[in-house]
Structures are given as structure tokens and as C-alpha cells.
Amino acid sequence: MSAYNANWSLMTPEIVLMILALVIFTLDFMTGMSRNKPFLGRLSILSLLATTVLVAVFNRETGQIGDMFVVDGFAMVLKIVILLGVAGVIAISMYYVDRHRDVYQGEYYSLLLFATLGAMLMVSSADLITLFVGLELLSISAYCLAGFKKYNGKSTEAAIKYVVLGGTASAFILYGMSFVYGLTGTTSLVDINEAVPTLFADYPYIMTMAIMFMIAGFGFKISVVPFHMWAPDVYEGAPTPVTSFLSVVSKIAGFGIVLRVFFVGFESVYDEWAFIFALLAAITMIVGNMIAIVQRKVKRLMAFSGVAQAGYLLVPVATMVSLDMTMSMITFYAVAYLLMTLGAFAIITLVTEDTEDDALTSFSGLYQRAPYLAIAMTIFLLSLAGLPITAGFFGKFYIFVGAIQAEMLWLAVIMIFTSIVSFFYYFGIMKQMFMRDPKPNDDQTLSVPKPVSAVVTISLVGTIGFGLLANVLTNYFNNLQWFF
Amino acid sequence: MTGQEIMFIILALIAICCASLVIVLKRISHRVLSMAFCSFAIAGLYFLLRAEFLGIIQIMVYVGGLTVLFVFAVMMTDHRTTTFVPERSKVFKFVSFIGVGSLLSIMLIGILGMDLPAGTEPFIGTAEAIGLELYGNYVIAFLGVGILLLAALIGAIVIARKEADEQ
Numbered sequence: 001m002s003a004y005n006a007n008w009s010l011m012t013p014e015i016v017l018m019i020l021a022l023v024i025f026t027l028d029f030m031t032g033m034s035r036n037k038p039f040l041g042r043l044s045i046l047s048l049l050a051t052t053v054l055v056a057v058f059n060r061e062t063g064q065i066g067d068m069f070v071v072d073g074f075a076m077v078l079k080i081v082i083l084l085g086v087a088g089v090i091a092i093s094m095y096y097v098d099r100h101r102d103v104y105q106g107e108y109y110s111l112l113l114f115a116t117l118g119a120m121l122m123v124s125s126a127d128l129i130t131l132f133v134g135l136e137l138l139s140i141s142a143y144c145l146a147g148f149k150k151y152n153g154k155s156t157e158a159a160i161k162y163v164v165l166g167g168t169a170s171a172f173i174l175y176g177m178s179f180v181y182g183l184t185g186t187t188s189l190v191d192i193n194e195a196v197p198t199l200f201a202d203y204p205y206i207m208t209m210a211i212m213f214m215i216a217g218f219g220f221k222i223s224v225v226p227f228h229m230w231a232p233d234v235y236e237g238a239p240t241p242v243t244s245f246l247s248v249v250s251k252i253a254g255f256g257i258v259l260r261v262f263f264v265g266f267e268s269v270y271d272e273w274a275f276i277f278a279l280l281a282a283i284t285m286i287v288g289n290m291i292a293i294v295q296r297k298v299k300r301l302m303a304f305s306g307v308a309q310a311g312y313l314l315v316p317v318a319t320m321v322s323l324d325m326t327m328s329m330i331t332f333y334a335v336a337y338l339l340m341t342l343g344a345f346a347i348i349t350l351v352t353e354d355t356e357d358d359a360l361t362s363f364s365g366l367y368q369r370a371p372y373l374a375i376a377m378t379i380f381l382l383s384l385a386g387l388p389i390t391a392g393f394f395g396k397f398y399i400f401v402g403a404i405q406a407e408m409l410w411l412a413v414i415m416i417f418t419s420i421v422s423f424f425y426y427f428g429i430m431k432q433m434f435m436r437d438p439k440p441n442d443d444q445t446l447s448v449p450k451p452v453s454a455v456v457t458i459s460l461v462g463t464i465g466f467g468l469l470a471n472v473l474t475n476y477f478n479n480l481q482w483f484f
Numbered sequence: 485m486t487g488q489e490i491m492f493i494i495l496a497l498i499a500i501c502c503a504s505l506v507i508v509l510k511r512i513s514h515r516v517l518s519m520a521f522c523s524f525a526i527a528g529l530y531f532l533l534r535a536e537f538l539g540i541i542q543i544m545v546y547v548g549g550l551t552v553l554f555v556f557a558v559m560m561t562d563h564r565t566t567t568f569v570p571e572r573s574k575v576f577k578f579v580s581f582i583g584v585g586s587l588l589s590i591m592l593i594g595i596l597g598m599d600l601p602a603g604t605e606p607f608i609g610t611a612e613a614i615g616l617e618l619y620g621n622y623v624i625a626f627l628g629v630g631i632l633l634l635a636a637l638i639g640a641i642v643i644a645r646k647e648a649d650e651q
Contacts, residue, residue: 011624018631025638065624066621068621068622068623068624068625069624104642107638107639107641107642110638111635111638111639114631114634114635114638115635117631118628118631118632121624121628125624127622127625129622129625130622130624130625130628133625133628133629133632134628136632137628137631137632137635140632140635140636140639141635141639143639144635144636144638144639144640144642144643145639147643148642148643150642150643159643203598205593205594205597206594206595206597206598209590209591209594
């Protein structure tokens with residue numbers, strides 16, 4: 001392939017988003033030093049929505065520019081999920097930066113948009129180099145965003161821990177990739193997939209090592225046990241909207257790169273790595289849910305809840321019956337995860353900012369202060385726990401059935417058992433909201449800013465809607481051509 | 485033992501020693517210096533592998549550019565030694581040493597046990613071949629790196645800048 005005869009129109013959404021991000025960055029320094037620029041947030045949301053439309057229009061047909069950039073069902077669905085997720089994060093951020101005038105808004109929004117661009121690159125490439133560049137673009141923007149409140153010790157601590165550990169994880173990924181490149185002589189995942197079966201026969205030790213290195217590095221990015229240590233500290237220290245970005249967008253994009261690398265690049269040796277993912281899924285579900293029980297701070301609790309959710313998402317990877325079914329399960333749960341986590345984080349941002357305290361007790365008496373928020377939060381938590389009429393329930397049920405079909409009964413049993421454990425800590429928040437009285441020095445009613453209530457409402461409608469009409473989405477996913 | 489192997493061992497030892505010194509040394513200026521020497525040794529390894537262009541780029545970018553940038557960064561930011569957590573206990577250090585050591589030995593077993601045929605192609609790392617790959621096949625990654633550097637620049641400025649007095 002050369003750059004001159006490629007079909008560049010496939011990249012339209014990325015190019016448009018890049019230009020809009022640069023325009024927003026330029027508008028910021030053209031409008032002076034004032035710290036309050038709400039129009040930048042609105043423009044960012046608009047550009048994300050415009051890009052979403054472009055993705056839906058231009059990425060309908062499968063196509064590719066070499067193996068560098070591929071457009072297929074997987075790329076399209078995940079791009080839409082990521083773009084809408086970032087739009088929600090920015091809506092939450094608009095409330096946050098309004099209260100924290102020490103956050104540079106223009107840089108904040110443009111970094112979020114650059115990170116989105118990296119995430120889009122991560123889900124639509126079939127080449128190790130392009131995938132890695134996308135991953136680093138997302139990661140480096142996220143490191144900076146975590147330290148955006150630079151006069152807050154915890155935020156700085158979070159950023160430093162994140163950059164050091166994240167850099168180590170990237171080094172592991174790169175080292176594993178370099179072994180694969182050294183043995184195959186190519187960075188294209190399609191060519192790698194053809195070459196690996198014979199390589200596994202010739203060099204089983206070194207190939208297993210390369211795959212283990214990559215799993216360790218990717219495992220860090222999607223925060224699965226035992227590579228999850230960074231998550232609670234970084235989630236706690238980072239500004240709350242950035243936490244929601246890390247737990248929603250960063251994680252879904254991380255899953256995107258894992259699925260792309262392993263299901264396109266190493267699909268021919270599925271049996272060699274599937275059991276590693278099964279083990280990881282099992283310990284992630286157990287450890288994540290167990291440690292979450294003892295957490296007293298809501299952001300740390302959400303961090304461990306996010307770890308546990310990553311475990312559920314790994315189950316279909318380990319229990320593949322057919323590729324289409326696995327992809328359909330993971331993407332359905334990713335959509336559900338996006339909706340419920342984003343909604344929950346919108347409420348968490350509002351409540352922790354209002355009480356200036358991130359302990360679980362900051363939720364006490366929320367039902368009396370803001371009944372709508374309390375009920376919405378309950379639905380999100382029920383969905384995260386996996387109780388009926390929510391999208392989370394159906395997603396989990398779908399994964400559960402898949403695990404049974406693949407005859408991985410032990411994994412399905414662990415999933416059910418840990419889901420029951422998760423009720424304890426999710427119900428802990430509900431208990432605070434409904435059965436405690438508000439603290440005396442809090443306002444009697446909590447006023448809800450418009451962007452936050454919009455995110456909550458959309459997530460609520462989505463969570464219940466996809467819970468009731470799950471087959472709309474699954475039918476669409478089942479007929480999609482996932483990989484090019 | 486051929487001359488190539490002797491050169492390799494010398495350069496590899498320099499690279500590893502200097503890389504360890506970056507962690508061991510106390511003063512940041514000494515660390516920057518040992519990092520420069522580490523990059524020099526790696527450039528030498530590239531020359532041994534017949535990738536002359538990459539070797540020259542390594543010297544220009546890492547030894548020349550990056551080291552100077554580090555010196556600038558040291559000069560322009562004020563730095564104090566701060567710790568987030570208390571000094572780790574002896575047991576902790578011992579356990580992590582064992583962990584890293586076993587990881588290294590696992591890797592060495594794999595790498596030393598590998599028997600690969602020697603490459604025969606004489607000109608693999610020429611400027612022409614790299615240029616064609618970089619601006620032909622890998623052009624999207626190249627553009628992505630551009631955005632990556634911009635994002636890193638913006639983030640670094642936001643985090644490292646001193647606040648001006650606001651009136």
C-alpha cells in the first residue's frame with residue numbers, strides 16, 4: 001500500500017475530530033486568560049456528536065487502508081460507544097470545571113478530544129505500530145488529565161503513579177510485540193495470524209512469553225487482577241470526571257485493543273491463550289468484588305467495582321463458541337457498562353462535589369435531598385449488580401449463557417457467586433441514600449445542573465431501555481460483520 | 485570469538501551499566517550524563533546490526549536532543565525530594581528483588597534457548613528503506629505520533645508551568 005492510492009475517505013471521522021480538537025485548542029488561547037469558558041465544553045460535545053454521525057455514515061461499509069487502518073463492524077460500534085462516552089464525560093466535566101477555576105478548560109477539553117482520537121485509532125487498526133501509537137495517545141493524555149489539579153497533592157500523586165506504572169505496562173506491551181515482530185518479521189496482525197501456528201510449534205517458550213508480556217501490559221490498561229494496583233489510587237486522586245473517563249472510555253478502548261490483537265492476530269492459536277484469560281477473569285471477579293466490600297470511599301469502591309466489571313467482560317473472551325457471539329456479548333455488555341457507569345459517575349461527581357467529601361456517607365439522605373438522583377442511582381447500581389429489567393442484567397445473563405454453552409461451568413459459577421457478593425457493597429450506597437438522614441450542614445435540596453441531569457436521564461433511559469428491549473441491540477450485533 | 489561479538493559484549497555492558505547508574509546515582513545531572521552514555525552504547529549496537537541510519541538518528545535525537553532537553557527541564561523546574569509512602573522495609577525489597585530476578589531468568593532462558601538463523605540481507609536499515617516505510621506504509625502511525633507529541637506538550641505545559649499573577 002502507498003499513501004497515494006489509499007481510500008482516505010475511510011478516515012473522515014478521525015480527520016474531522018482532529019481538526020475540531022485543534023480548533024477548540026486554538027479558540028481557547030484566542031479568548032484570553034479567563035478561566036470560565038463554558039462554550040468550549042459545548043463545542044467539544046458538539047464536535048463529538050458530529051463525529052459520531054460521521055462514523056455512522058462513513059464507517060458503514062467495510063474497508064481498509066492496508067492493515068494500518070481498518071473499518072469494520074467492530075470499529076464502528078466501539079467508536080460510537082467511545083465518542084458518546086466522552087461526550088458524557090465532558091458534560092459532567094462542565095459542571096466540575098465550573099466549580100474548580102484552577103483547571104485550564106481549553107487544555108482539558110482538547111486533551112480529552114486527543115485521547116478520544118487515540119481510542120478511535122486503537123479500535124480500528126490491525127497493525128501493531130498503529131495500535132501502539134493509539135494506545136499511547138490515549139494513555140499520555142490520560143496521565144496529564146489525572147494530574148490536572150496540580151495544587152492538590154492527591155491528584156499529583158495519582159498522576160505520578162499512573163505515569164510510572166502505565167509506562168512500565170507500555171514497556172511490557174512493546175517488549176512482547178517486539179518478540180512477535182522479531183519472529184514473524186511483520187507488524188500486520190493478519191500476517192501474524194498466518195505465521196503464529198508454525199512459530200508456536202517451533203518456539204513455544206518464547207511465543208508464550210511474548211503473549212504473556214502483552215497480556216500483562218494490556219491487563220494493566222483494562223485493570224484486571226493482578227495488574228489492578230494502580231486503579232484505586234489513581235481513581236481516588238484524579239478529578240472525578242477524569243475518573244469517569246478512565247473507568248469508562250479508557251477501559252472500553254483497552255478492551256478494543258485486546259480483542260483486536262488477540263482475535264485478529266492470534267486467533268489461529270486460540271487454545272494457547274484462552275485459559276490465561278479464563279484464569280484472569282476468575283481472579284479478577286473474585287478479588288475485585290471481595291476488596292470492594294471493605295471500601296469506605298465511593299471513588300475507591302467504584303475502582304474495585306470497575307475491576308470486577310472488567311472480569312465479567314473477560315469471560316466471553318475465554319469462552320468463545322463462535323467469534324460473532326463473543327463479540328456480540330462483549331459489545332452489549334460494553335454498551336450497558338458505559339450507560340450505567342457514566343450515569344453513576346455523573347451522580348457521584350455531583351454528590352462528592354456538593355459535600356466536598358468522597359466517603360460513602362456523603363450519600364446519606366440523598367433520597368430526601370434529590371429524589372430523582374437517588375432513584376436513578378439505585379437503577380444504575382442495580383444494573384451494575386446485575387438485577388433484572390436493567391441492561392446490566394441482560395448483559396450478564398448473556399455472558400453467563402455463553403459460558404455455559406462453552407462448557408466452562410466453573411467460570412459461570414464464579415460469575416454468579418461474585419455477582420451476589422457485589423450486592424453487598426452496591427446496597428451499602430443505597431442504604432446511605434434511603435435509610436440515613438441528610439447531614440445537618442448539607443443543603444436540604446440538592447440543585448442539579450442541566451448537563452449532569454441530561455447525562456443521568458440519557459443513561460437512565462438507556463439502562464432501562466436496553467434492559468427491556470435488549471433484543472433490538474443483540475439482533476443488530478448478531479448480523480454485524482465484526483472483523484474485516 | 486569474532487571481533488563483532490567482542491564489540492557487542494563491550495557495548496552491551498556499557499549500556500546495561502549506564503542504565504543501572506541512572507537509577508543508582510543520586511544527583512540528577514549525573515543521571516542525565518549516564519543516560520547519554522547509555523544511548524551512545526545503544527547507537528553502537530545499531531551500527532553493529534548494520535542499521536547505520538538508525539544509529540546516527542539515535543545519537544542525534546537521544547544523545548543530542550533528549551539529553552539537552554533533560555538539562556533544560558532540570559534547569560527550568562524547581563524540584564524538591566518528596567515521598568508519598570514511607571521507605572519500604574528490607575523484606576519488601578528482598579521480595580521484589582526475587583520477583584525481578586526470576587522474571588529476568590525466565591526471559592534469559594527463553595532468549596538464550598532460541599536458535600535463529602542469521603540474517604543475510606546486507607542493507608536493512610538504509611535511510612531510503614526507512615523513509616519509504618515511514619511515509620508509505622506507516623504514514624497513519626506517523627501522523628498519530630504527531631498528535632501524540634502535541635498532546636504530551638500541552639499536558640506538560642499545563643502541569644509544569646508556574647502560575648502568573650492574575651489581576
